[in-house]
Amino acid sequence: MPIHHAVLALLADGPSYGYELKGRFEESVGPQWGDLNIGHLYQVLDRLERDRLVTKRVVAQTERPDRVVYRLTRAGKTEVERWLETPFVRHAYRDDLFLKLFAASRLGRDTFTTVLDVQRQAYVGELAALRELRERHRDDELVLLLIEAAILHTQADLRVVELAERTAEKLVAGVAVEKAGADSPDTAAEQA
Known part of the structure; x- marks a missing residue:
């Protein structure tokens, strides 16, 4: 689970508390990753403590509620090092667009084309937003790397x-042939 490893890596810099970890995470990878929910972060910290990868200590404050400070344990450091040495491997390439194209190909060329047009517009908008984000984060090499990716x-x-547009006729025609075969009298007799 990448978030708990990111938290361990942040704690490798030294002891910290929840809101500070949230801020550092969002400052480092937030522009690409998104905001880190503080409730989720505390669940992660609780799990890390349970697994003895971090320890926590309550620090009394006079003007504010007590602060819980987390520290990386030796086991936590070993775990983050193990994670960093393990290559990331995709187990499957799943994308909602493929499911939409599968469904649209069964509803005809017009539907297929509409799905592609809508998706193209979304990607063009996403690229524009990412390029704008890139301009705002020129000074942070790590964030810039994530945005470029x-x-x-x-x-x-x-x-x-674009590839789906070039092959749309074949994709939709192939489904039509497949459906025609499924609706043939021979197929109906086989199913009976």
Whole structure:
């Protein structure tokens, strides 16, 4: 689970508390990853403590509620190092667009084309937003790397839409032939 490993990595810099960890996470990877829900973060910290990857200590404050400070344990450091040394492997390539194209191909060329047009517009808008984000984060190399990766992924997604447009006739025609075979009298007799 990447979030708990990111929290362990943040704690490798030194002891910290929930809201500080949230701020540091969002400052580092937030522009691409998104906001980190504080409730979820505290659940992650509780699990990390349960698994003895972090310890916590309550620090009394006079003007505010007590602060809970978390510290990385030796086991936590070992775990984050193990995670960093393990390559990321995709187990399956799943994308909602493929399910939409599957469904649209069964409803005809017009529906198929509409799905592609809508998706292309979404990707073009996403690229514009990412390029704007890139301009705002020119000074942070790590964030810039994440944004560039998102731009490359979105450009690849746009190329998939273009490929689907070029092969749309074959894709929709292939489904029509498949459906015609399923509706033939021979098929109906076989099913009986």
